[in-house]
Amino acid sequence: MAGNPTRIQSSYFVIQISAVTIATIDPMPRREYDQSCSLACALDRIGERWSLLIVRELSLGPLRFSDLVRNVGGAPTDVLTKRLRDLESHGIVRRRELSPPATGVAYELTEVGWGLERPMLELGRWGLHFERVDDVVDLAPTSLANAIRIIAQPPPDARLSIGLRSGGQVYALRIENGWIAASRGEADDPVLTLSGDPADVLVALVAGEAGEQRIEIEGDRGALEELRAMVVLPDRLRQAACALAADAAEPAAA
Numbered sequence: 001m002a003g004n005p006t007r008i009q010s011s012y013f014v015i016q017i018s019a020v021t022i023a024t025i026d027p028m029p030r031r032e033y034d035q036s037c038s039l040a041c042a043l044d045r046i047g048e049r050w051s052l053l054i055v056r057e058l059s060l061g062p063l064r065f066s067d068l069v070r071n072v073g074g075a076p077t078d079v080l081t082k083r084l085r086d087l088e089s090h091g092i093v094r095r096r097e098l099s100p101p102a103t104g105v106a107y108e109l110t111e112v113g114w115g116l117e118r119p120m121l122e123l124g125r126w127g128l129h130f131e132r133v134d135d136v137v138d139l140a141p142t143s144l145a146n147a148i149r150i151i152a153q154p155p156p157d158a159r160l161s162i163g164l165r166s167g168g169q170v171y172a173l174r175i176e177n178g179w180i181a182a183s184r185g186e187a188d189d190p191v192l193t194l195s196g197d198p199a200d201v202l203v204a205l206v207a208g209e210a211g212e213q214r215i216e217i218e219g220d221r222g223a224l225e226e227l228r229a230m231v232v233l234p235d236r237l238r239q240a241a242c243a244l245a246a247d248a249a250e251p252a253a254a
Helices: 005-025 038-046 051-058 065-072 077-089 117-127 133-137 141-151 198-211 221-229 235-253
Strands: 093-097 105-109 160-166 169-176 179-184 192-195 216-219
Touching: 038 051, 038 077, 051 065, 051 077, 051 093, 051 105, 051 117, 065 077, 065 105, 077 093, 117 141, 133 198, 133 235, 141 160, 141 169, 141 179, 141 198, 160 198, 160 221, 192 198, 192 221, 198 221, 198 235, 216 221
Parallel strands: 160 192
Antiparallel strands: 093 105, 160 169, 169 179, 192 216
């Protein structure tokens, strides 16, 4: 039996319009390597832009979404939301209610997420081969603690509690067993506290006394020298830090 040509044609166009609509509103498929390789498997989960920077910020403790937006730096809020959702689905990040008197929800690393801390710092050390001096000069206060963790490689017998103050931010470093743990907040019984802009604090650690003009140092200078001895940098960055220290000293001498 012959069908109604007008009805068939109409249905065809409905199908075509629906297909176009779905193609327009559906998000692009997630890019994955889809390889039987643990490295590819890891990159499928943390290789998207901003993902590791989220881990970087949460390695210092839980943060609200608004603080993550500010600390990560430059990520559109919709993209950051998507990255957090992906990291949650992979069991790397989770949400939790803040303890009173604070209110609201914060993001934090899971046990699986904390497993990224050491690889993240090692990747940061590798990145020093490509970092520009201008990048260090513009370092944000929120990045100071992790910057020190990247450039300092403590021996197993080192034991230090250090406070950092920069741009209204306060951090604690605890060095023991060849590792530097970092967190937001006051250090417990610090033997040394360093205060100043991030670049100035790093210059002081790398260049020695010549780089101390722009920072405040409280506590045991022996601990400061011990921390300085832990710094490992490519020669070009060490030389650049010494040059910045010399430039800072010239106005003071004049």
